[in-house]
Amino acid sequence: MxxxxxxxxxxxxxxxxxxxxxxxxxxxxxxxxxxxxxxxxxxxxxxxxxxxxxxxxxxxxxxxxxxxxxxxxxxxxxxxxxxxxxxxxxxxxxxxxxxxxxxxxxxxxxxxxxxxxxxxxxxxxxxxxxxxxxxxxxxxxxxxxxxxxxxxxxxxxxxxxxxxxxxxxxxxxxxxxxxxxxxxxxxGLQQIEEEFKQEAKYKVADMLLFGALLLLSTLHVAFYVYNPNQRANFYFALYTMAEASAFFCTGFLDDIGAHGLRLGMDIVSYASLQIGSVLAVRALYSFFYLRVGRIYYGLWLANIFSLLLLMFGQGFHWYPTVGFMLLVTAEQLRITLGALRQAKRAAGIIALGFGIAFVLLLTFASLSILQSEILRQEVLGIPLHTLLTFSAFLCPVLAISLFLACRFALDSRLLMIKLAQVRRLSAQATAQQEEKQQLLAQQNELLEQQVQQRTAALQQTLSNLQAMQQQLIQSEKMASLGELTAGIAHEIQNPLNFVNNFAEVGVDLLAELKAGPLISLPDKERKSAEELVNDLSQNLEKITYHGKRADSIVKGMLEHSRASRGERQPTDLNALADEYLRLAYHGLRAKHKDFNATLTTDFDKNLGLVELVPQEIGRVLLNLINNAFYAVQQRQRLGQAGYRPEVCVATKRLKNEQVVIRVKDNGMGIPEVIRQKIFHPFFTTKPPGEGTGLGLSLSYDIVTKGHGGTITVATKPGEYTEFAVSLPVSQEHVQTQTLSYSI
The missing domain is CATH 2.60.120.260 (Galactose-binding domain-like)
Structure with missing residues (x-):
């Protein structure tokens, strides 16, 4: 709220x-x-x-x-x-x-x-x-x-x-x-629009909670009608209905013009919220078959007192409601922890839900008193105070619903078992032979189901093996290509060193010639000779410059073809991205000499070193950049007037110990139907012979499974495509994330 x-x-x-x-x-x-x-x-x-x-x-x-x-x-x-x-x-x-x-x-x-x-x-x-x-x-x-x-x-x-x-x-x-x-x-007018957008977010959050609570209330009313002996469903339906009323009033509060009705709905929303929390305590008493005592009636008195303070007390703000909610949540947590110590069935689920709610409410109250500006910050596009209250009210509801659903399913299963036993005994009393035939038919049906399940499992295993075989074949091809590249690079390096060394020696000899024998020549001949010597020196210097550039390319090829040890190491991600951008561009230019594109980089200077496997992330970058060049090349072939191919690679360090690499092109874009399948193995839109369909699939596995990151795509058909790879800065952060997800 x-x-x-x-x-x-x-x-x-x-x-x-x-x-x-x-x-x-x-x-x-x-x-x-x-x-x-x-x-x-x-x-x-x-x-x-x-x-x-x-x-x-x-x-x-x-x-x-x-x-x-x-x-x-x-x-x-x-x-x-x-x-x-x-x-x-x-x-x-x-x-x-x-x-x-x-x-x-x-x-x-x-x-x-x-x-x-x-x-x-x-x-x-x-x-x-x-x-x-x-x-x-x-x-x-x-x-x-x-x-x-x-x-x-x-x-x-x-x-x-x-x-x-x-x-x-x-x-x-x-x-x-x-x-x-x-x-x-x-x-400014823009500020008005931002405020209305902010209030729209609040209203959407309230309506989501209202819809979820109303749905749960209807569900548990149906449970109670089905089995009136389970009065816990009745109290929980009242609890969720009261909470739904609170968020309904809050969601439509600003749509009411009459101040009397607006004030009334505002008060009703807080009253429904607090009354519902007490009804949740009553539901817990019924869940665990506890006797209602003085604590429960004391909560009703505290509820009335806090509502009076909220409505008519001066200087209390909304603190009476938060204090009362913490008190009620503490009682709910006490009941569930007591049931957990008595090893009552599924008590841990409810204890976890109320424990999370208590921590979230305590965090909300502490921040509102000490650092209220933090609550106005957004997380995933949602204000923090809305996210905290949304989660605090939803966690207990989901926990109790899960508990009731489990118990309902278990009771239904026990009832079905008992019914089957009665039928079986009745069948034995009337016709022993019919019972044997029925048992035989059940066994045959069970065997048939097991055979079908095992056949399906074998077919799935066969499909997985075939997919793995194709991946191994592709990996062997890539390994062979890497070895071939390394061999060619080694063979090129020797004559390249020869050219570089003799070019440098030639420059030195021409310098000695210019400083020695040329001096003794007549002025006219010396001037002509010096011009020739200068031209030769410049040519040799250009040979040396381009030879060293070719030497760096050869070294890059050797580094790229070197087998990966699979070990994380601190890496300059900016340099890695720039290297693979140039490598992909020159590789495409080698195939298509008429192709030109604008290369744009926006690297974060404060990025620092990132712990990753350079060869694996390099493979991801190479796949994404090659796809970007392919997209702009396809759009260039359409002959659109004024179109200039452009590929942009950018890096950014985020506050949550994450780094983001973005690869964007202004190519053909990806249609919505295809976008849902681009990370599937063997799915490709390229003509036969130009793509295997494994590049993005392997890149997805490297980023998500190998490095604990994420990879997303944003696109607009006919305009652009942007891939965003998010990676944790260090291995410790990956382990922390894995632990939190497992909990």
């Missing part, structure tokens, strides 16, 4: 600039001056004035409000006694905008716990609820930050006036439900 921030009045300028807020003298008072607007915006808690009473002339821009009382509308209503005493009054804000901003759109977005009418320069823009000087006629309304466009006048000074009526019902409730009276905020 999440908490909403009530009563916001948001002034939003659709700009991305820098702001300068100052005070400028005007004829009727002080005005806030806006020069430019930053993307993050600013809270409007200064410059407002308040006057109790009701006069339509107060909306006019030329009205003199110099004697009005300054007010900070962002404070809680209890800290603004003048608003509560007045019942109805006016808020005014004078502001000036620069000529640049006068040509822009000014957006007003309001969230309120009151009834209001909004005026700009005397013109009524919007009315929310019913504003009246008679308190019983006031109808507060929640607009949920509905944006309003503000038409600026040609005057240098603008006046925003709000006729607002206080709803007296809020005075009796905790400031948790009414944290502020009126709050303004200057920001």
């Amino acid at each position: 999440h908490c909403y921030l009530p009563i916001k009045a948001l002034l939003l300028l659709a700009l991305v600039c820098v702001i300068r807020v100052g005070m400028a003298q005007s004829g009727a008072g002080k005005a806030v001056y806006f020069d430019k607007m930053p993307p993050s915006g600013i809270v409007l808690d200064k410059g407002w004035k308040f006057q109790a009473g009701d006069d339509e002339q107060w909306a006019q821009p030329d009205f003199d409000d110099q004697n009005w009382q300054p007010i900070n509308p962002t404070l809680p209503p209890r800290q603004l006694p003048q608003v509560e005493q007045a019942g109805i009054g006016w808020l005014r804000l004078r502001f000036q905008v620069s000529p640049e901003l006068q040509r822009k759109a000014l957006i007003l977005s309001i969230s309120q716990y009151a009834a209001s009418e909004v005026y700009l320069n005397g013109q009524l823009l919007r009315q929310y609820g019913v504003v009246s000087s008679i308190p019983v006629l006031v109808q507060a309304y929640w607009p949920n930050r509905e944006p309003i466009e503000l038409p600026l006048s040609d005057e240098s000074e603008q006046v925003l006036a709000v006729r607002v009526a206080h709803w007296g019902a809020f005075s009796a409730f905790n400031d948790f439900f009414v944290p502020t009276f009126f709050q303004g905020h200057l920001g």
Whole structure:
């Protein structure tokens, strides 16, 4: 469950600039001056004035409000006694905008716990609820930050006036439900969209919990109807129904405009949440056949007391609910641990569920008190506080459902066994011969099933052996190719060293010739000879340069063809990725001399060394990069105007001790139907003779099974394909992950 921030009045300028807020003298008072607007915006808690009473002339821009009382509308209503005493009054804000901003759109977005009418320069823009000087006629309304466009006048000074009526019902409730009276905020339109997206995530999480709990409630009602003797199903159905009601109310809270109904649903959501947790304790008593005692009734008293503190206590925020949930979860954990010590059936499943819930709730409470900003961070695109509460409420539900399902299945199995025994005894009493025939038929059927199962197992084993045989054949081919490459590289290295050495010697001899015999020649002949010597020296230097480059390529081929020891070692992943990118590109250029592509690299300089098997990860990179070049080459052959093949390789070190390698191309892309099969063995889209269908399959096994990482693909047909390989930085992190998964 999440908490909403009530009563916001948001002034939003659709700009991305820098702001300068100052005070400028005007004829009727002080005005806030806006020069430019930053993307993050600013809270409007200064410059407002308040006057109790009701006069339509107060909306006019030329009205003199110099004697009005300054007010900070962002404070809680209890800290603004003048608003509560007045019942109805006016808020005014004078502001000036620069000529640049006068040509822009000014957006007003309001969230309120009151009834209001909004005026700009005397013109009524919007009315929310019913504003009246008679308190019983006031109808507060929640607009949920509905944006309003503000038409600026040609005057240098603008006046925003709000006729607002206080709803007296809020005075009796905790400031948790009414944290502020009126709050303004200057920001960009993009910020509004981000806030709505964030609230949409909250609503989706609440609806997922509502759906799951409602489904479980229906399931256990069916269990109870099937077997009324198991009253635990009845209490658990009530528990899940109450929890589902809580998340239903929370999910649709912002969609309700009437403040009375909104406040009621907010209170009902917390009441349902706490009542459901007590019903879960009652279900546990029934699960383990325990007698209901004083602790259970004490929980009901604590529930009523915490709800009263939550609704009417001041300064308690939502702490009564969290404290009560921790108390109830501790009791639930005590019951399950007691059953576990008595070796009761399947008690460990429930104990684990409530133990996880207790730890998550304790973590949520601790972070909210000590480091509340951590709860607003996102994990897998979900806010941490939503993920914690989602898991804390779902773990016990799933644990109890699993326990009940197991017990229901076991009871059904025992019932079927007893029924079979009765039928068997009845058959023996009526006809001994018929029983023998029936037993013989059952044995024959069982033997037939066993034969079919073993035949299927043998067929599966045969398929696996055939697949393994193909992999071994491919591995032998690759090994032979590696040996051939190594032999060729060794043979090339000797004449290459000869060329390099004699080129260097030739440069030295030409230098001696230039410094010796050439000096004695006549000037005209010496000048011509020196030009020839310089040309020869430059040619020999180019031979030396390209010879050394060829020598590095040969060494790279030898390193690539060297047999892998299968041992992890600290490796410079940036250098490894760059090496295989160049190797794949030059290999393709050797086959297709007319092919050209743009190579882009974005390597993280702070990547550091990564523990991995270089030869295996090199094979993965080579497969991915070769596929990228193949994709851009196929798209280039289509002859699209203005198309330029590009392959990008990037690395990045993440905060969770992971590194990511991304290989992206702007080639043909992968259709959705094919994308689901690309990691399957022997699946390929290349023509016969150009692909075996094992490259991505082996790469997937190397990354996931060999290195404990992940490999994913993002693509858009006709535009791009991007493979992302995530690897742990060290072997210790892989072992930690494996341990956590096994638990």
